[in-house]
Amino acid sequence: xxxxxxxxxxxxxxxxxxxxxxxxxxxxxxxxxxxxxxxxxxxxxxxxxxxxxxxxxxxxxxxxxxxxxxxxxxxxxxxxxxxxxxxxxxxxxxxxxxxxxxxxxxxxxxxxxxxxxxxxxxxxxxxxxxxxxxxxxxxxxxxxxxxxxxxxxxxxxxxxxxxxxxxxxxxxxxxxxxxxxxxxxxxxxxxxxxxxxxxxxxxxxxxxxxxxxxxxxxxxxxxxxxxxxxxxxxxxxxxxxxxxxxxxxxxxxxxxxxxxxxxxxxxxxxxxxxxxxxxxxxxxxxxxxxxxxxxxxxxxxxxxxx
Amino acid sequence: xxxxxxxxxxxxxxxxxxxxxxxxxxxxxxxxxxxxxxxxxxxxxxxxxxxxxxxxxxxxxxxxxxxxxxxxxxxxxxxxxxxxxxxxxxxxxxxxxxxxxxxxxxxxxxxxxxxxxxxxxxxxxxxxxxxxxxxxxxxxxxxxxxxxxxxxxxxxxxxxxxxxxxxxxxxxxxxxxxxxxxxxxxxxxxxxxxxxxxxxxxxxxxxxxxxxxxxxxxxxxxxxxxxxxxxxxxxxxxxxxxxxxxxxxxxxxxxxxxxxxxxxxxxxxxxxxxxxxxxxxxxxxxxxxxx
Numbered sequence: 338x339x340x341x342x343x344x345x346x347x348x349x350x351x352x353x354x355x356x357x358x359x360x361x362x363x364x365x366x367x368x369x370x371x372x373x374x375x376x377x378x379x380x381x382x383x384x385x386x387x388x389x390x391x392x393x394x395x396x397x398x399x400x401x402x403x404x405x406x407x408x409x410x411x412x413x414x415x416x417x418x419x420x421x422x423x424x425x426x427x428x429x430x431x432x433x434x435x436x437x438x439x440x441x442x443x444x445x446x447x448x449x450x451x452x453x454x455x456x457x458x459x460x461x462x463x464x465x466x467x468x469x470x471x472x473x474x475x476x477x478x479x480x481x482x483x484x485x486x487x488x489x490x491x492x493x494x495x496x497x498x499x500x501x502x503x504x505x506x507x508x509x510x511x512x513x514x515x516x517x518x519x520x521x522x523x524x525x526x527x528x529x530x531x532x533x534x535x536x537x538x539x540x541x542x543x544x545x546x547x548x549x550x551x552x553x554x555x556x557x558x559x560x561x562x563x564x565x566x567x568x569x570x571x572x573x574x575x576x577x578x579x580x581x582x583x584x585x586x587x588x589x590x591x592x593x594x595x596x597x598x599x600x601x602x603x604x605x606x607x608x609x610x611x612x613x614x615x616x617x618x619x620x621x622x623x624x625x626x627x628x629x630x631x632x633x634x635x636x637x638x639x640x641x642x643x
Numbered sequence: 644x645x646x647x648x649x650x651x652x653x654x655x656x657x658x659x660x661x662x663x664x665x666x667x668x669x670x671x672x673x674x675x676x677x678x679x680x681x682x683x684x685x686x687x688x689x690x691x692x693x694x695x696x697x698x699x700x701x702x703x704x705x706x707x708x709x710x711x712x713x714x715x716x717x718x719x720x721x722x723x724x725x726x727x728x729x730x731x732x733x734x735x736x737x738x739x740x741x742x743x744x745x746x747x748x749x750x751x752x753x754x755x756x757x758x759x760x761x762x763x764x765x766x767x768x769x770x771x772x773x774x775x776x777x778x779x780x781x782x783x784x785x786x787x788x789x790x791x792x793x794x795x796x797x798x799x800x801x802x803x804x805x806x807x808x809x810x811x812x813x814x815x816x817x818x819x820x821x822x823x824x825x826x827x828x829x830x831x832x833x834x835x836x837x838x839x840x841x842x843x844x845x846x847x848x849x850x851x852x853x854x855x856x857x858x859x860x861x862x863x864x865x866x867x868x869x870x871x872x873x874x875x876x877x878x879x880x881x882x883x884x885x886x887x888x889x890x891x892x893x894x895x896x897x898x899x900x901x902x903x904x905x906x907x908x909x910x911x912x913x914x915x916x917x918x919x920x921x922x923x924x925x926x927x928x929x930x931x932x933x934x
Contacts (some may be wrong), residue, residue, distance in 0.1 A: 392736055437922055444735045446879070449871050449921045455913035466905050524871065569864065573743065580740065587659050614751035620744025620928045625727050 341508035344643040347505055348587050352376070352462050353497045360489065362450065368602060370489055370557055374550055377496045378575035379582075380503050380545035386576065388506055389539045390519035394448040394572055399429040399544045401567035403551025405462055408477045409470070418482050422491070422552040424486025429548020432458065433541045437468030440536050448588065452546035463563035476562035479555065488557040495549045501585050502542065507643065516537055516585060574598070577620055583630025587643045591633055647779045648897045653788035654781065654895025658847070660886045662866065663873035664799060665843030672836040672879040673725060674734065675738035679746035680870055681863030683841050686749065687848025689716065692762045701768055704851045706791070713845035717838030720829035725837065726830060751883045753860035761857035769853060783855040795846055796886055802839070811834055818881065822845045857868040871930055874912040877917050 356373050360366050378400065385393050406428030410421040439450050465473040506512030517525040518532050526532045545594060557564075578597055583589030597616070606611030628631060635642045656723050664678040679681075690709045694700040700708075724741060731737050775915030803809040815822045823829045852858055855866075869892075877888025895914065899907040 390733075392735075394739070422776055439916075442919055444733075445670075445739060446875075446919055448736075449875070450737055453868065453871070453912040453915040457916065460906075460909045460912065464905065484786065576740070585814075608749045610754040613747050614755070617744045617747030617749075617751060620747065621724075621741055624726070624731075624741040624744065626738060628731055643723055 339508075341504055344508060344587055345501070345502045348371070348591070348643050349500045352591060353493060354502065356493045357490075357562070360604075360634055366485060366489060370485075370492060372594065372598060373555055375574060375578060375592060375594045377499050377546060377550040378571060379444075379490070379578040379594050380496075380499045381543045381550070382572075382579045383503060383584055383586075384499075384506065384546065385539055385543035387579065387586075387589075388512060388515040388519065389536055391451075391536070391540070392448040392576065393451050395451040395453070395455025395569075396575055397567050397569055397571035398458050399432060399547035399567050400551035400554070400571050401563070402432045402458060402460070403429040403548030404470065404555035404561070404566040405477075406548065407552035407555045408479055411479055411482055412415075412477070413470075414518055416486070418484070418491075418556050420481075422549065422556070425552030425555070426545055426548040429544050429551065430541060432548075433544030434516065437540065440533075440540060451570075452569075455569075455572070459567035465526045466557070471563075472565060477555065477562065479559040482556060483559045485557060488553055490558065492550065495546075495553060497517045497545050499550075500587065502591045504523065504643075507585075507587055511535070511538075533580075538611045543598070555640075563570060577616070580630060581619070583632030583642075586630075586632050589606060589630050589632045589642075596631075623631055644901065646777065648901045649847035649894060650776060650896030651781065651785070652891060652897035654785050654893070655854065655896060656890030657789045657796070658850060658887025658889070659790040659873050659892050659896075661834055661850075661890060662847045663797050663870040663877070663885045664796060664882060665708065665878070666867075666870045667874040667879065667885045668799070668836055668843070668882045670686070670874070671831050672812060672880055673724065673729070674735055674819070674847030674880075675728060676735065676742065677840065678739055678747060678842050678867060679863070680742075680840075681725050681866030682749040682753075683713065683844040684848040684851060684866050685753065685858065685860060685863050688754065688862075689757065689848075689850040689860075690845070690853040691849040692764055692858060694854065695768065702764060702849050702852075703787070703791075706846055709845050709849055712844045714838040714842035717841040718834050720841070721834040721837040722830075725833065750860050750863060757860065759859060759861070759918060761859050762852070763857040764852040766853055773840065782853075784921055785834070788850040788853050789852060792847070795843060799839070799882060800842070808832065808835060839858035853916075868915075869911050872915040892931040 356369065359369055363458065378396070382393060382396055385391050403425040405420045408423030409420070410416045410424035422454070436451070436454055438449055439454065442450055462471045463474045463544065467473055468475065502563070506515065513531045514525065515529060515535050517537050522532050554566065555561065578593035579590040580593070581597055582593030583592065598617065602611055632642045661685065666677055669677045671725055686707050691702045691705050691896050694705040694708070695702060702811065728734050728738055729809060754845050765779045767782040769787040772783060773780040774786050776786065803813060811827050814825070814827055815829055819829060821898045873888040875888070876891050877884030877886065892914065896907065896910055899910045
């Protein structure tokens with residue numbers, strides 16, 4: 338059995354099945370929806386950070402752009418949800434294209450510039466002068482298209498696509514070439530890999546993932562403020578979840594989301610500052626003692642993890 | 644109006660130089676990004692607030708206590724985190740995440756201890772009434788904060804260029820491995836630089852209630868972005884370039900506030916992206932650095 342198929346059967350199918358079937362057993366659909374959103378975002382971060390090494394500190398910018406692209410298409414162009422999702426994804430993709438010059442920056446410079454870019458988009462969207470277009474800081478209300486079950490299903494579908502993409506990257510020449518670029522761009526270029534093309538594709542794919550799931554998020558919650566969808570928490574949670582589990586793997590980000598977001602939902606809602614404390618300590622401990630994530634523990638014991 | 648904007652920009656510019664200076668010194672010496680910089684600034688502001696409210700200590704006095712306390716705090720923090728971090732494969736990237744974790748810890752502990760309400764110190768404790776400067780009048784607190792920031796920057800200049808340990812610090816900034824090979828105790832030099840970085844952040848924090856408005860545990864993130872904008876404009880890794888960056892930033896901020904006030908919040912982000920794309924080495928490229 339080819340490795341990609343085995344990975345898909347071992348990881349993708351069970352996760353997607355669980356996400357699709359759990360709403361029938363468990364009534365808190367919003368919680369499950371948030372899990373699906375973070376599973377998708379963590380894998381989106383994995384695509385760009387795990388495989389190419391660019392740390393997208395402003396990843397929420399794409400998420401928010403997707404959410405606003407969707408909402409504005411519904412409000413101004415009176416689109417139905419599915420074409421509006423495409424509009425949101427297109428908006429995120431355009432933002433990604435606009436930001437491709439940032440890929441010239443390396444290391445910390447890229448992370449900072451990306452954060453600044455996402456905050457700039459937030460400032461523009463939430464500016465009261467643009468109230469006629471974006472509703473400014475007063476938020477969006479989409480009661481006309483509200484449909485929790487359909488949007489939940491769409492979110493699961495997008496998560497499945499994203500997982501499929503990561504399975505592909507983990508098992509393909511293209512994914513391998515991205516990792517080669519991450520390790521040493523000059524040697525990779527010498528070996529005949531098109532460095533710029535590889536990076537740009539990974540960057541746009543991760544922007545597209547965030548834009549799609551951002552649009553679904555807007556559709557599902559249907560009432561939100563700019564701070565909600567551009568919240569740096571989305572970037573940071575997604576990065577930490579991916580890193581905690583182990584980047585450049587399929588299971589790592591999933592483990593990270595299930596464990597950390599699970600803890601968040603047990604104690605984080607009632608006492609956010611205690612969660613913040615635990616979360617901060619976990620990050621510090623992780624970087625110092627387990628910089629390659631939980632999955633690296635299994636590797637150390639000789640178990641191959643997809 | 645124009646003179647006022649320019650002068651206010653200069654005062655704020657000096658202050659913003661101080662805000663960014665500690666971060667830049669740490670980056671220059673250790674090549675790590677202290678993403679908890681804004682949170683140390685916040686802690687300095689809280690220390691000044693409590694010393695003023697409980698013991699009635701004037702911020703101009705407490706600044707010395709706070710400065711010393713944070714410099715001392717920096718040494719154990721350095722040895723706890725940095726040597727281990729520097730052995731990793733990509734210290735620069737991991738440092739962002741590590742210090743982000745630390746900033747979360749600080750923010751959470753401050754919130755647990757003090758709650759989320761906003762605090763401020765009345766501006767008149769730094770001197771009462773408006774002060775005339777070249778025909779324009781400014782709040783006395785601005786002038787005092789600007790002068791104090793200028794003095795702190797001058798202190799760093801003297802440290803780097805007029806003391807032996809500063810000379811060694813510059814050697815580490817130019818080339819860490821060669822400095823090590825020459826027999827410089829790189830960890831000691833770096834630990835001191837880290838302590839000074841924290842002390843500078845806390846000093847900027849003491850004046851934050853006067854220059855930035857009220858203080859909350861969550862203010863660190865915005866401070867970080869501002870600091871990055873300032874030091875990237877100057878040039879990352881060159882502490883004295885920070886002064887240029889701070890002044891460019893301060894003056895452009897004042898111009899935005901005077902003439903395009905509703906878009907002023909966009910400035911740090913756009914300036915940052917613009918400089919990074921056009922001239923990633925900052926206005927003073929590394930070749931200008933006399934080190």
